[in-house]
Each structure stands twice: as structure tokens, then as C-alpha cells.
Amino acid sequence: MVMKDDILDKSPTEIMDILKQLGEPSFRVKQLLGWVYKGKRSFDEMTNLPKTTRIRLKERYMIGNVKQIKKITSDKGDTIKYLCLLHDGNIIECVVMRYDYGNTLCLSTQVGCRMGCSFCESTRQGLIRNLKVGEMVAQVLMVNADLGETGERNIRNIVLMGSGEPLDNFDNVVKFLGLIHDPNTLNISYRNITLSTCGLVSKIRELANMDIPITLAISLHAPNDALRRRIMPVASAYSVREIVEAAKYYFNRTGRRVSFEYSLIDGINDGVEQAEELGRLLADFPCHVNIIPINSIEGAPYRRSSAARIQLFEKTLRSTGIQVTRRRELGHDIGGACGQLKRGYLNNSEG
Numbered sequence: 610m611v612m613k614d615d616i617l618d619k620s621p622t623e624i625m626d627i628l629k630q631l632g633e634p635s636f637r638v639k640q641l642l643g644w645v646y647k648g649k650r651s652f653d654e655m656t657n658l659p660k661t662t663r664i665r666l667k668e669r670y671m672i673g674n675v676k677q678i679k680k681i682t683s684d685k686g687d688t689i690k691y692l693c694l695l696h697d698g699n700i701i702e703c704v705v706m707r708y709d710y711g712n713t714l715c716l717s718t719q720v721g722c723r724m725g726c727s728f729c730e731s732t733r734q735g736l737i738r739n740l741k742v743g744e745m746v747a748q749v750l751m752v753n754a755d756l757g758e759t760g761e762r763n764i765r766n767i768v769l770m771g772s773g774e775p776l777d778n779f780d781n782v783v784k785f786l787g788l789i790h791d792p793n794t795l796n797i798s799y800r801n802i803t804l805s806t807c808g809l810v811s812k813i814r815e816l817a818n819m820d821i822p823i824t825l826a827i828s829l830h831a832p833n834d835a836l837r838r839r840i841m842p843v844a845s846a847y848s849v850r851e852i853v854e855a856a857k858y859y860f861n862r863t864g865r866r867v868s869f870e871y872s873l874i875d876g877i878n879d880g881v882e883q884a885e886e887l888g889r890l891l892a893d894f895p896c897h898v899n900i901i902p903i904n905s906i907e908g909a910p911y912r913r914s915s916a917a918r919i920q921l922f923e924k925t926l927r928s929t930g931i932q933v934t935r936r937r938e939l940g941h942d943i944g945g946a947c948g949q950l951k952r953g954y955l956n957n958s959e960g
């Protein structure tokens with residue numbers, strides 16, 4: 610069976626072309642997008658479009674191709690994880706974090722990942738494939754629909770921090786960002802979007818040149834190349850100096866402050882010495898470091914740092930003049946680390 614094209618893959622300009630080919634005037638774009646981004650999954654419901662247009666759209670297109678197969682809410686109710694089935698049988702996950710200032714969705718950009726970070730579940734089977742634009746959009750629409758109609762947008766903030774390296778799926782991710790920012794779709798401000806990367810220097814520079822002022826979060830996890838190479842293979846391709854230079858370039862081009870993610874791993878990168886070295890590396894750069902005590906991962910050699918070590922690291926780094934926050938830890942009880950929920954699900958279904 611030939612698979613239909615997904616309308617969620619299309620930009621407003623592409624939809625305008627589609628409608629033009631059907632002989633429809635340009636104002637129909639707004640009408641169509643209005644329905645689609647309100648979560649309608651069937652062209653039949655788009656009652657302000659002529660019936661013949663609806664039929665012809667239905668012949669060629671579908672609306673979204675991602676199915677929720679499991680949902681787990683944390684005990685406190687502040688985190689909801691979703692497992693989603695893709696058309697080819699692959700499974701991805703996305704997570705909603707509920708903050709006082711609104712809901713944030715952490716979504717996936719690839720099935721698997723080829724970056725090989727040693728503390729990460731998502732990379733264990735390497736990269737399976739890139740997600741299409743529509744598969745990223747569908748995660749947002751699925752969660753919005755699940756959170757219910759509240760009269761306002763449910764998801765206000767997006768973080769590209771689920772499985773996958775977003776800059777390794779560059780073209781689709783850039784198109785996705787433009788699409789959800791469009792006032793006729795979800796109208797999500799670039800300021801409310803964060804892209805997390807393990808530090809693909811050339812892509813950071815390319816993104817900086819594109820006039821998309823989102824927040825960049827760089828997973829650094831070590832203050833020097835030798836240590837970084839032990840935990841992140843990508844460190845062999847780019848040095849920490851090159852990454853910091855690219856971050857400065859991004860800041861200068863976009864005016865957006867860059868944050869560095871630093872996962873604390875017991876006895877590996879969580880010492881006073883590393884905190885001081887990190888302070889020296891980032892001195893005089895108006896950035897911000899987000900420290901994240903890792904969750905212990907079953908079968909992985911890394912353990913969570915003790916509370917005392919976490920505190921000392923934070924205090925030492927702060928004393929060097931760097932702005933530090935500790936990421937609020939959500940959803941410990943539901944498999945907080947990237948990929949854990951999916952793995953639990955697959956283990957259960959296999960068992």
C-alpha cells in the first residue's frame with residue numbers, strides 16, 4: 610500500500626502550493642492550518658473547506674502518523690512520559706514537565722542516536738533513523754490533545770532533548786522550528802524553544818547564521834578533552850575550546866545566552882578540581898551552567914554523585930563567578946533518564 614504524504618511535514622508555503630493546485634484561494638491555508646494545529650485528525654471535520662477539496666486532500670494526505678501507546682505520570686504528577694509508535698514500528702518517547710509557568714515538552718528528534726555518549730540509553734543501538742518534520746510536530750499535537758482543551762495552548766515551551774542529536778537531523782529540525790513558530794500553526798516563540806546538542810561545532814555555527822534565536826544548550830559534561838573523550842566519543846571530533854568558541858559565536862550572532870549542561874557522575878567529573886577547571890574554561894563568557902545529577906542507569910557503570918559532592922561542586926563552580934543552576938529533577942520514579950522508559954517498555958513486551 611502506498612503511504613500518503615503527511616500534512617504535518619508541510620510548511621505553510623507548501624500547503625499554499627497544495628491548495629493552489631486544487632484551485633483554492635490563499636485564505637484557505639489559514640483555515641486548513643487552524644484545524645490541523647487544533648488537533649483535528651480528519652479532513653472530514655474541516656467544515657469550512659469545500660467538500661470536494663476535503664475529498665481530494667484525503668485522497669493524497671494524512672494528518673499525523675504517531676500513536677500514543679503508553680503514558681506514565683509521576684507520583685507527584687509533575688512529569689508525564691509518553692511512548693509513541695511510529696508508522697514503521699519504531700518507538701520514541703517524549704516527556705511533559707509541568708512547571709508553574711507552563712508546560713514544557715521534551716521531544717525526540719531521531720530514533721536512537723549515533724553520538725555514543727556513554728551515560729545515555731538512547732544511543733545503545735546507534736542511530737536507527739531521523740524523525741521527519743511531521744513526526745516531531747505530531748509529538749506536540751498528541752500531547753496538546755492529551756492534556757485537554759484548556760482554552761489556551763497547553764505546551765508553551767519546547768526542548769529538543771529527547772532521543773537523538775537534533776543537529777544531526779539539521780534540515781528537518783530547522784524546518785520544524787520554523788513551522789511551530791509560525792503564527793498560523795502553534796505560534797511558539799523562539800525564546801521558548803531550547804535545542805540541546807552534544808556540541809557539533811560546524812552545525813552550531815550554521816544554526817547561528819540562520820536567524821532563529823532559540824536557546825542553545827550544549828552538553829559539555831567535562832572541562833577538558835581527555836575527560837570528555839572518556840564519556841563522549843564526539844569529543845574526539847571537537848575540542849572543548851572549539852565548542853566554547855562556537856558557543857561564543859552563537860551568543861554574538863543571536864544575542865541568546867548559551868547554557869552548558871553538566872551531568873555529574875560520581876567520581877568521574879564531579880570533583881572540586883573539575884569545577885575549578887570548568888570555571889576557568891568559561892571565565893568571561895556570559896553563559897550559564899546547568900548541573901544535572903545523573904540517575905543511575907541499570908547496567909551502566911556510572912553512579913549518581915552523593916548529595917555532599919553535588920553541593921560542593923555547585924559551590925565551587927559558583928565561587929568562580931559562573932552562573933549555576935541545578936536542574937529540577939522530575940520523574941525519578943518513572944525512568945528519568947533519556948531512553949529509560951522506552952527500554953522498560955521493550956523489556957516488558959519482550960519478556
Ligand code: SF4
Binds near residue numbers: 729
Ligand atoms: S546524550 Fe543526546 S547526543 Fe548523547 S547519545 Fe544520548 S541522545 Fe545522543
